[in-house]
Amino acid sequence: MTPRPRATGAAVSTPRWAWLAAVPGAAFLLAFAVYPIGVLVQNSLGLGRTGLHEQPGSTSAYYRAVLSSETVRSSALTSIGVCVTAVLITVVLAVPLVLHAAARSAAGHDTARLDALFTLPVALPGTIIGFFAIVLIGNTGLLGLWFAPLRGVSYTVPGLVAAYVYFSLPRVVGPLRGAAEALDPAVPEAARSLGAGRVRVLATITLPLLTPAVVAATGTALAIALGGYGTIAVLSQGVRLLPLEVVDQLSAAGFNVATASATGVVLAVLACAFLLLGRALSALLTRRIAR
Amino acid sequence: MTASQGLSIAGLTVRYGATDAVRDVSLHVPAGSVLALVGPSGCGKTTILRAVAGLVDVAAGEIRIEGRDVTRVPAARRNVGLVPQSYAMFPHMSVAANVAYGLRARRTPAGVRERRVAEVLELVHLTGYAQRRPAALSGGQRQRVALARALAVDPALLLLDEPLSALDPQLRGDLRRNLAANLAAAGCTTVIVTHDQQEALALGTTIAVVREGRVVQAGTPAELWNAPADEFVADFLGSGRMLPARRDGDVVTLLGGRWTLPAALLDTSRTRDGDRVLIRRDSLVPAGPAAPGGVTALVRHVEFAGSHTRLRLDLDGTELDLDHPGVLSPAPVLTLAPRPGGIVLL
Amino acid sequence: MRAGAAWTRLMVAVVVVPMLVTLVVATSVSFSTGPFSGGVTFDWMSLGLELLAPTLLRSFLVGVGVAAANLLIGGLLAWWVARTAAWPARLVGYLANLPLAVPGIAISVALIGTYAQLRPSGLLLVAGHVVFTLPFTLAALVPVLAADGLVECDQVARSLGASPLRRLVTVTLPWCRVAVLQAAATAYALSYGEFNISFFVNAPAAPTAPFALFEAYATRRIELASAMSIWFIVSLLPVLGALAALRGRLAERSS
Numbered sequence: 001m002t003p004r005p006r007a008t009g010a011a012v013s014t015p016r017w018a019w020l021a022a023v024p025g026a027a028f029l030l031a032f033a034v035y036p037i038g039v040l041v042q043n044s045l046g047l048g049r050t051g052l053h054e055q056p057g058s059t060s061a062y063y064r065a066v067l068s069s070e071t072v073r074s075s076a077l078t079s080i081g082v083c084v085t086a087v088l089i090t091v092v093l094a095v096p097l098v099l100h101a102a103a104r105s106a107a108g109h110d111t112a113r114l115d116a117l118f119t120l121p122v123a124l125p126g127t128i129i130g131f132f133a134i135v136l137i138g139n140t141g142l143l144g145l146w147f148a149p150l151r152g153v154s155y156t157v158p159g160l161v162a163a164y165v166y167f168s169l170p171r172v173v174g175p176l177r178g179a180a181e182a183l184d185p186a187v188p189e190a191a192r193s194l195g196a197g198r199v200r201v202l203a204t205i206t207l208p209l210l211t212p213a214v215v216a217a218t219g220t221a222l223a224i225a226l227g228g229y230g231t232i233a234v235l236s237q238g239v240r241l242l243p244l245e246v247v248d249q250l251s252a253a254g255f256n257v258a259t260a261s262a263t264g265v266v267l268a269v270l271a272c273a274f275l276l277l278g279r280a281l282s283a284l285l286t287r288r289i290a291r
Numbered sequence: 292m293t294a295s296q297g298l299s300i301a302g303l304t305v306r307y308g309a310t311d312a313v314r315d316v317s318l319h320v321p322a323g324s325v326l327a328l329v330g331p332s333g334c335g336k337t338t339i340l341r342a343v344a345g346l347v348d349v350a351a352g353e354i355r356i357e358g359r360d361v362t363r364v365p366a367a368r369r370n371v372g373l374v375p376q377s378y379a380m381f382p383h384m385s386v387a388a389n390v391a392y393g394l395r396a397r398r399t400p401a402g403v404r405e406r407r408v409a410e411v412l413e414l415v416h417l418t419g420y421a422q423r424r425p426a427a428l429s430g431g432q433r434q435r436v437a438l439a440r441a442l443a444v445d446p447a448l449l450l451l452d453e454p455l456s457a458l459d460p461q462l463r464g465d466l467r468r469n470l471a472a473n474l475a476a477a478g479c480t481t482v483i484v485t486h487d488q489q490e491a492l493a494l495g496t497t498i499a500v501v502r503e504g505r506v507v508q509a510g511t512p513a514e515l516w517n518a519p520a521d522e523f524v525a526d527f528l529g530s531g532r533m534l535p536a537r538r539d540g541d542v543v544t545l546l547g548g549r550w551t552l553p554a555a556l557l558d559t560s561r562t563r564d565g566d567r568v569l570i571r572r573d574s575l576v577p578a579g580p581a582a583p584g585g586v587t588a589l590v591r592h593v594e595f596a597g598s599h600t601r602l603r604l605d606l607d608g609t610e611l612d613l614d615h616p617g618v619l620s621p622a623p624v625l626t627l628a629p630r631p632g633g634i635v636l637l
Numbered sequence: 638m639r640a641g642a643a644w645t646r647l648m649v650a651v652v653v654v655p656m657l658v659t660l661v662v663a664t665s666v667s668f669s670t671g672p673f674s675g676g677v678t679f680d681w682m683s684l685g686l687e688l689l690a691p692t693l694l695r696s697f698l699v700g701v702g703v704a705a706a707n708l709l710i711g712g713l714l715a716w717w718v719a720r721t722a723a724w725p726a727r728l729v730g731y732l733a734n735l736p737l738a739v740p741g742i743a744i745s746v747a748l749i750g751t752y753a754q755l756r757p758s759g760l761l762l763v764a765g766h767v768v769f770t771l772p773f774t775l776a777a778l779v780p781v782l783a784a785d786g787l788v789e790c791d792q793v794a795r796s797l798g799a800s801p802l803r804r805l806v807t808v809t810l811p812w813c814r815v816a817v818l819q820a821a822a823t824a825y826a827l828s829y830g831e832f833n834i835s836f837f838v839n840a841p842a843a844p845t846a847p848f849a850l851f852e853a854y855a856t857r858r859i860e861l862a863s864a865m866s867i868w869f870i871v872s873l874l875p876v877l878g879a880l881a882a883l884r885g886r887l888a889e890r891s892s
C-alpha cells in the first residue's frame with residue numbers, strides 16, 4: 001500500500017516551497033512513529049527506561065530471557081499455528097467469494113452492498129470479535145447450548161482459529177476483491193472456447209493468475225493477525241498467544257519496560273517477517289507471470 | 292455445398308436485461324468461406340459472435356455448426372476457435388503452451404499435440420517463438436499466436452472479434468494481407484466481426500451489415516457495393532448516397548427537377564425502372580457547364596488525402612462525398628457530371 | 638455461477654449471524670438457559686446505552702480530532718508525495734506505512750515508553766491513532782492528487798492567471814472532494830474501533846468506547862455486554878454507510 005509518487009513524464013514544476021508541505025507530516029512521523037520505535041528498541045536493550053525490577057545498562061539479557069522463556073516460546077508457536085491456520089482457512093473461504101463477486105460485477109450487477117458487508121467489519125475492534133466467539137461458542141454460547149461439544153470451545157485452539165478467521169476475513173477479502181476484478185475476463189473465456197471445462201479453467205487459468213495477490217494478502221493478514229491483541233485479550237482464559245506476553249510484562253508482572261519492549265520487538269519482527277515474505281514471494285510470482 | 296455444412300443461424304435473439312441486443316438474425320455461412328459482420332459500434336455484431344461461441348445466453352433462435360444444433364451446448368463443447376479482440380493471451384504460459392491449451396483440454400496425446408503445435412506455428416510464421424512469453428511479443432505477433440491457438444484444435448468454426456483494431460494503423464494493411472493468407476491456408480469456416488468497412492470488403496467472401504441488432508443486408512462485397520439495400524448500407528460501406536429519382540423515358544430527374552440526366556449515362560444493370568439512384572464517391576467528375584447531366588454544387592470542404600482529394604459537396608441540401616484522383620484546386624462552386632455508368636439506378 | 642451465489646450467501650450468513658446472535662442475547666431477559674429464556678426485554682439495551690454513552694461521545698470526539706489531523710497533516714504530506722518524483726517521497730511513503738507492519742500493541746508499548754507524560758491529557762491517544770490512520774489517508778489521497786488530469790487542470794488554471802491559493806480552492810480541492818471525504822471517514826472509523834495502540838496510551842480516567850466494551854466483557858453480565866456491543870456497532874453504522882456510498886461514487890468517477 002506504499003503510495004507511489006508521480007513517475008510520469010508530464011512536466012510538473014513543483015514550486016520551491018513545496019517541501020514545506022511535507023514538514024508537519026514528516027515531523028509527526030519522526031516524533032510519533034520512528035522515534036518511539038527507536039526508543040522501544042533502546043529500552044529492549046536496557047539502554048533506556050527500565051522497570052522496577054530491571055537493572056539499567058546495555059545488555060542482551062532481556063532478549064535472551066524472552067527468547068528462552070518457555071511461556072513466550074509456547075505462546076509464539078501457538079500464535080503462529082493459530083494464525084497460519086486461520087489465514088489459510090480465510091483464503092479458502094474468500095477466493096470463491098471474490099471470484100463470484102468479480103463475475104457479477106463484470107455482468108453488470110452492482111456489488112457495492114456485498115463489498116461493503118465483507119470489508120467494513122475491518123473497523124470493528126478485535127475485542128468485539130472475541131465477544132462474538134464467546135456469544136456463540138463460549139461457556140454459555142448459543143451453539144454450545146444446542147451442541148454440547150461446542151461449549152467453551154472459544155477458549156481452545158479451534159475456537160481461536162474460528163475467531164481469527166472472522167477477524168481476517170475483511171482483511172483478505174478487501175485486497176483479493178480488487179485483484180479478482182483486475183483479471184481480464186476475456187482470458188478465461190478464451191480458455192472455455194478452446195474446450196476447457198469450468199474446473200480446468202479455474203485450475204489452469206484463474207487460480208494461477210490470482211496467486212500473487214493471494215500470497216501478498218496472506219502475508220499481510222498473517223502479520224495483522226499475529227499482532228492482534230484485542231481478540232485474544234477477551235479470550236485469554238485458556239490458550240495463550242504472543243501479544244498477551246507483551247501486555248503482561250507491562251501490566252500484570254510489574255512495570256517491566258525492558259522485557260515488555262523486548263517481547264514487543266520479537267512480536268514486531270515476527271509480524272514483519274511474514275509481511276515481507278508475502279510481498280517478496282508475490283513479487284517473484286508476478287515477475288514470472290509477466291516475464 | 293450442402294446447407295448442413297458451415298454455420299447456420301436462424302431467428303437468433305439475444306436479450307441484455309430488458310433490451311434486445313440481437314433481433315431475429317438469420318445467416319448462413321457456407322463451409323470454408325468467410326463472413327464479415329460489419330456495423331457501427333453497439334450494433335450487436337459482437338453479441339452475435341459471442342452467441343455463436345456460446346458465451347452469451349440465447350433468448351430465441353437456433354445455431355447450427357456443421358449441421359449440429361449447438362444452441363444449448365456449452366461453449367467448451369462447441370468446437371469453435373475464438374480469437375478475442377484483446378487476443379486474451381494466457382500471460383503465465385509460453386507461446387507453445389498457449390497454442391497447446393485446447394489440445395490439452397481435449398486430452399490429445401503428447402506426441403500428436405507437439406506436432407500439431409509446430410504445424411500451426413509454422414502456418415502463422417512464428418516457428419522460432421515457441422518458448423517466448425506473450426509479454427515479449429508485439430501486437431501483431433500476439434494476434435498470430437491467438438489465431439494459431441484457435442486453429443490448433445481444428446475447429447469447425449473460426450470466430451474473430453475485431454482482429455486488427457488493436458494494431459497500429461500503419462501496420463494494418465500488411466497484417467490484413469497476412470491474415471487473409473492465413474485464413475485461406477487454414478480453409479476454416481470463419482466469421483469476422485469488424486467496424487472497418489475496408490477490412491470487411493477485403494476479408495469477407497460474404498458481408499452482413501448489422502444495425503441495431505438486425506441484419507440489414509447480406510451478400511457478396513460486390514452486391515453490397517453496387518446494390519445497397521438502403522441508405523444506411525450505402526453510406527456505411529462506401530459513403531454513398533441514395534436520392535429519389537423519376538424516370539421518364541430517356542431522362543431521369545433528381546432533386547425535384549433541378550437535375551436531369553440522360554438515362555444512357557446511368558448504370559441500369561440492376562433495374563430499368565427504379566425509383567432511386569445510388570451516387571458513390573467515384574460517381575461524379577468535375578465538368579464544364581455544357582456537359583450532359585451536369586449539376587452545380589457548393590463545395591463545403593476540401594481535404595487532401597494523398598492519392599486523391601476528398602470533397603464534401605452540398606447538392607441542393609443533400610451532402611455528398613466526392614473523391615477526385617490527383618489534386619483539385621479549391622473553388623466555392625463546382626459543376627459536376629456523372630461518369631458513364633457511375634450512378635446506379637435501383 | 639450458482640455455486641458462487643450459494644457460497645456468497647453462506648458467507649454473508651457467517652458474517653451476519655454473530656451480530657444477530659449478539660442482538661438476541663442483548664434482548665433476552667436471561668441467556669443462561671437459551672435465547673429469550675425469560676422473555677424479551679429492552680432493559681439491557683437501555684442500561685447498556687446509559688453506560689456506554691459517555692464513552693461513545695469520547696470516541697466520537699477523538700475520531701473527529703483524528704480525522705481532522707489526518708486531513709491537515711496527511712493532506713499536506715499527500716500533496717507533497719504526489720508532486721515529488723524524488724526518493725524522499727518514497728522514503729516518507731515507507732515510513733508512513735510502518736504502523737501497518739508493526740503490531741499495534743508494540744507501537745503502544747513504544748509510545749508509552751517514550752511519551753508517558755502525554756498520556757493523561759489524551760494527546761498521546763490522538764497521536765497514536767493518527768500514526769495508525771496516516772497510511773490509509775496517504776493511500777487514498779496520493780493517487781488522486783497525482784492524477785494526470787488534476788495536474789493538467791492545475792496547469793491550465795495557472796496559464797489563465799490564477800494564484801496558488803485560488804487554484805487550491807477552485808481546482809485541487811473540488812477534484813479530491815470524494816477522496817478527501819473517504820480519507821476522513823476511514824480515519825474516523827479506524828480510530829473509533831482502535832484498541833491495540835490505545836491499550837497503553839489511552840487516558841485511564843476517560844476511556845473510549847472499545848475500552849468500556851473490554852471492561853464489560855470482563856466484568857458484566859453477558860446480556861449487558863451484548864447490549865453495549867450492539868450499541869457500539871449501531872453507532873458505527875452511519876460512518877460505514879457513508880464510506881460505502883463514497884466508494885460507490887469514487888468507482889463511478891474512475892470508470
